[in-house]
Amino acid sequence: MDHMLSTTQPDTEPEEGRVVNQEAITKIREAWIFKQLAQRQSEFTTFSSINLFIGTWNVNAKKLDFDDPNLLTSWLFPPENNGVLPDIVAVGFQEIVDLNAVNVAVDSKAKQRSELWQEQIHKCLNTKTSYTLISEVHLVGMLLCVYVKNTHIAKVSNVHSETVGVGVMGVMGNKGGVSVRMSFYDSSICFVCSHFAAHRENVAGRNADFASILNKTSFDIGKEAVQEAVRAGSVSQWASGSSAIGLKDHDFVFWLGDLNYRIDETLSTDEVFVKSNNMEIETLRAHDQLNIERFNNNVFEGFEEGVLKFAPTYKYQPNTDLYECRPDKKLRAPAWCDRVLWLSQNPAHVSQKNYLRSELNISDHKPVMATFTTQVKNILAEKRQEVYGEVMRTLDKFENQSLPKVNLNKIDVDFGELYYENKSSESLLVTNSGKVVAHFRLVPKLEDEGLCKDWISVSPTFGMLIPGESMTINFSINLDNKTAQQLNLGRESLDDIIILRLENGRDHYLTVSGKYARSCFGMSLRDLVVIGEPVRDLPLEPEARAEFEKKHPPSSLSVPKELWRIVDAINEKGLHEKDLFLQPGFAAEVKQIRECLDTSSDFGLFHVHSMCEALVSFLSSLSEPLIPSFSTPIVEIDQQNIMPWSRRFLEELPPIHYNCFVYIISFLREVLLFSKNNGLTAAKLARVCSNCMIQSDGGKNEVGRSRSMALIFLHFLTTNSI
Structure with a gap:
């Protein structure tokens, strides 16, 4: 808005x-x-050509020999550039650390590793000429560094960076995007480094990650900078006093990273291996998911990408040039996960010179690089004043x-x-x-x-x-x-x-x-247990509702029928499914599941992950949380006093909330019986319970309260206390 x-x-x-x-x-x-x-900015603007280098590499948490300043030379200065040194260098990394729970929650290791990579890039770049690091930004495993040749430093201004996490269920930062924007001469340039959702079948998840990063990234550059961007023709119109701009409010946007798009499943994994090893690039390109999604305008609308002429960059045996197909490893079809795309307000102002991959082999990904020539603006102040005078004369004619x-x-x-x-x-x-x-x-x-x-x-x-x-x-x-x-x-x-x-x-x-159209989402448990009819049929207006309740006496359900239906459906779909409650479902399916619950219609064919996400969303949406704040511990507890606090916790739950809590915990215990297949642990499920059963009250003891509730959830999941 x-x-x-x-x-x-x-x-x-x-x-x-x-x-x-x-x-x-x-x-x-x-x-x-x-x-x-x-x-009319072309009437008062001249352009200068500059060269850019864009590089991306998923390093799979591997370490380089950080003492060798020339180790990255073949990537940062490819021979195909014929010795042309870039004016701007933007290098993005993914997985500079393992994406485990500790590194996602605590960023210290990622910060240390990012500093090592920055130092290595700086050493390598400055073996050729002098570069200055303009900005670096990291988010867990992602790192983006932007360097500018020292001869241009005086023309750099309004440098800002942002991060957007998407991750598991939209709350963890193990996936997402980091961005740097700047004014270069009189043009605005933005660089985005991202890491999208994995797995060959999860195209919709990757598309959603792109949309989330695009829509959530905002740079607060100040009101004066916004107005100057308007005057330079970089932003179409802005006079509301706002100081922020989005990703697309730039002359140039370069998007790089491990976008995780794979070869479409119309080609089998074995076929992809054969065609990759035989360099049948044209056939593979026709089945590339990103090309297909872009053609259908589902993602990266308006962006451009060079033609893929190199072999797929993933998945390799580390320290080799062989695709990973060892029998003791997960079999992944080769794919062009690592990409560079761009968007320009004037497409003629960007020319891609090279789109290549490097053969550095410490990771299971190969680095990718792209070089460009772009036309940046130089505003002629006197000529702009002439155009301004003409505009004012036209305006005055109508205003009078x-x-x-x-x-x-x-x-x-x-x-x-x-x-x-x-x-x-x-x-x-x-x-x-x-x-x-x-x-x-x-x-x-x-x-x-x-x-x-x-x-x-x-x-x-x-x-x-x-x-x-x-x-x-x-x-x-x-x-x-x-x-x-x-x-x-x-x-x-x-x-x-x-x-x-x-x-x-x-x-x-x-x-x-x-x-x-009334939904069970956003209602309270005490309302839901007395409604035997479809929630959609219950009128919103008090008078109409009173008339409805005369014809349909209240029910006395132990738990809401909607909760029972979701749990029953998950049981039927299979508790053995990998990463239950951790892997997101499909948005369209979650929406349809909600409609089935609201209308009491039969479920269709849904993925079990979509049903699990619907359950978590349902519990999170309750107008009164399943665990009321007055039932949570007022002091931090530990394993020494978990038993009395757990008993007290159960005693303080309202009857309906008690029934639902016991029902859900019993179900989750059943889920844990299949932990060898689904990979779940009691600790993971306790974290899921914390996210959807309690609500933040904003108090100063919030962290301790959440930690105590996690222990209580873990206690009930691992014992027969109820």
């Missing part, structure tokens, strides 16, 4: 029904001027006429039926039907601070239209768990009024409405 246009001056009403805010007009006017300058007028193609924005955690979108068209420039903005209702209720997003929130020009205003609703809880309790309704204010004109009142 765009930032609300902020003003320090109050609105004034010079005459009845006509509201004016001159400060808002000035800001919106400035945004429009910036937009025109960006569109009469009052503004706009037409809206509708004022009622009806979303129809809305579902839990489903995003829905609608739009309306604003057209300047008058003869003068129209400035509009969305404003809060009297005594409100926000433009609208929290569950509504609107973009843009302001704009300027010349006569005859139209603009689409987009509305989206995402019913998150917090909103669903309020709807279930009758404390919220899906309706709101949004005010569109036409500066120096009249206000337009827009109604936004929808109908919530």
Whole structure:
């Protein structure tokens, strides 16, 4: 959602029904001027060619001989570059340490290892010429280092870095992305190093990782830097006073890393081995998952990649040039996991010179490198001032006429039926039907601070239209768990009024409405156990609900039917499945499972991991956590006093919560009987329980409380105490 246009001056009403805010007009006017300058930036911009080196390597936690400064030379200075030294070097690593639970939770080892790699790269680069490390950023096993040749240091500014973890169930940082952005001369460049979800069949997980990193990465570069980016044509329009930009708000984006896309399963593993060893690159390329997903616009939309002409870079026997096919090792079909892609606002300004792999062999991956020539901007200030004068004269011609007028193609924005955690979108068209420039903005209702209720997003929130020009205003609703809880309790309704204010004109009142399709997610256990009918049938309105309950007397279930159905389905799907509760399911399946629970319809064919994720999500969503805060220990406990605290814990649980807790623990004990197959331990399941059965209260004893609850969960999972 765009930032609300902020003003320090109050609105004034010079005459009845006509509201004016001159400060808002000035800001919106400035945004429009910036937009025109960006569109004409070629008239006041010259370009210089620079060379870039982009490298990525999953080192599989292996160590180099850090005393040899030339060990990386064949990778960082490939002979195919014909001695051309890059002006910018961006090198990304994955798995610089083992991605075990300790390293994910405690970052000290990763920091030490990243410093060793930085030193090695610095030594190697500076054997040729002088480079300076502009920025480094690491997240567990990922490391991104950006170097600039010393002759360009004075032209580097606004350097910022960010990290986004995705990991297991979206809460651990063992996968994700790290980013560095900078201004180089008058262009903006962003580098992203990422490590996506593994496993050949998990294409959707990798696509989701890309989307998560793309959407969550934001750089707070400051208001002045944002406005200068607009003036340089790097950002289309920004005058809301915001100081942040996203990944795509750059002239160039280079995305590198172990993206983990494999050869599609239409080729068997044996076929992939044969074709890789025989260098049948064209055939393998046609079955590459990333190429297929990009062709279908499912991922990396707008990005480009060079043609893969080298052999797949994964999976090798370390310290050899042989693909890993030993009988005592996991058999992985060779794949191009390691990739470099780019995005440019002007595709003609990027030319890839080489796309290669190195033959360094300490890891099970081969390093990959790409070299580019890019055209960076040099702004001619005097010429830009001339263009600015022309834009202002055009604007003045329209501003000197009469009052503004706009037409809206509708004022009622009806979303129809809305579902839990489903995003829905609608739009309306604003057209300047008058003869003068129209400035509009969305404003809060009297005594409100926000433009609208929290569950509504609107973009843009302001704009300027010349006569005859139209603009689409987009509305989206995402019913998150917090909103669903309020709807279930009758404390919220899906309706709101949004005010569109036409500066120096009249206000337009827009109604936004929808109908919530009730879900068991976001409800309380005490409500769920008395509902025998499908939750979807239970009306939200108090009067309609009272009438419904007359026809359908309350049930007296021991546990909610929805909980029983999920557990029963997991039992049927197979408790022997590897990494139950640790491997994420498929988003589309989790959504369909939720719909089946809400409507009491039969489950279809679902993966057991999707059913497990649905169970965790259901427990996490409860409006009252399964373990109330008053039932958790008030002091930190240990193995010496676990027995009395466990008894006290059970005694303080409300009856319904007690029934559900016993039911789930009994089920998880059954799961542990298959630990040889599913790889689970009581400690892992205790951690899952902590994540979904208790909720943070933000207190200062939060860490101790969580540790104590983990011990209690572990106690019940490993003993016959209940």
